[in-house]
Amino acid sequence: MKIELVAAENIKLNLLLQIYEKEFSSITEKFVNEDGTFNLDVDLHKTDNFLLCESEEIIGFCVKGMSGGRHDIYEFYVIPSKRHKKVGRTFVQEIFKKYKGVWQVRQIEGADQATSFWRKAIGEFTENNYQESVIEDEYWGKVTRQIFKSL
Numbered sequence: 001m002k003i004e005l006v007a008a009e010n011i012k013l014n015l016l017l018q019i020y021e022k023e024f025s026s027i028t029e030k031f032v033n034e035d036g037t038f039n040l041d042v043d044l045h046k047t048d049n050f051l052l053c054e055s056e057e058i059i060g061f062c063v064k065g066m067s068g069g070r071h072d073i074y075e076f077y078v079i080p081s082k083r084h085k086k087v088g089r090t091f092v093q094e095i096f097k098k099y100k101g102v103w104q105v106r107q108i109e110g111a112d113q114a115t116s117f118w119r120k121a122i123g124e125f126t127e128n129n130y131q132e133s134v135i136e137d138e139y140w141g142k143v144t145r146q147i148f149k150s151l
Contacts (some may be wrong), residue, residue: 002053003094008044013051016061021075026151042074052091062095070102089121096150098126103150109142122146
């Protein structure tokens with residue numbers, strides 16, 4: 001597994017973000033633009049962007065930013081054929097290790113598989129030393145949020 005920091009203009013990252021937006025559109029109720037693309041919810045020029053590669057093939061990405069003084073996972077995706085094989089957990093835990101301090105991860109209402117994934121990944125990373133709450137997010141509405149520290 002190789003983790004690669006990439007620029008906002010990376011074509012492969014942007015293509016994967018479109019797949020991600022399509023997959024979540026049943027929850028977010030987004031529609032495609034006239035050009036067939038989805039609007040992104042994040043400015044990739046203000047984030048640290050990572051591609052996850054396995055045997056030179058891209059299998060996922062992570063968009064990491066800061067929110068309210070905390071490290072924050074803005075977007076995270078692993079292609080369906082690689083899910084349930086712990087590659088996503090390993091990927092995100094490497095990013096948690098890279099950025100020490102307080103973290104938060106949020107999942108929108110209805111993203112139950114994502115919430116399950118984050119509970120496992122964060123629980124394993126922190127030995128279940130994290131707080132979880134349901135909050136009202138200004139942009140997304142009701143979200144599940146985990147807060148923890150990376151030491």
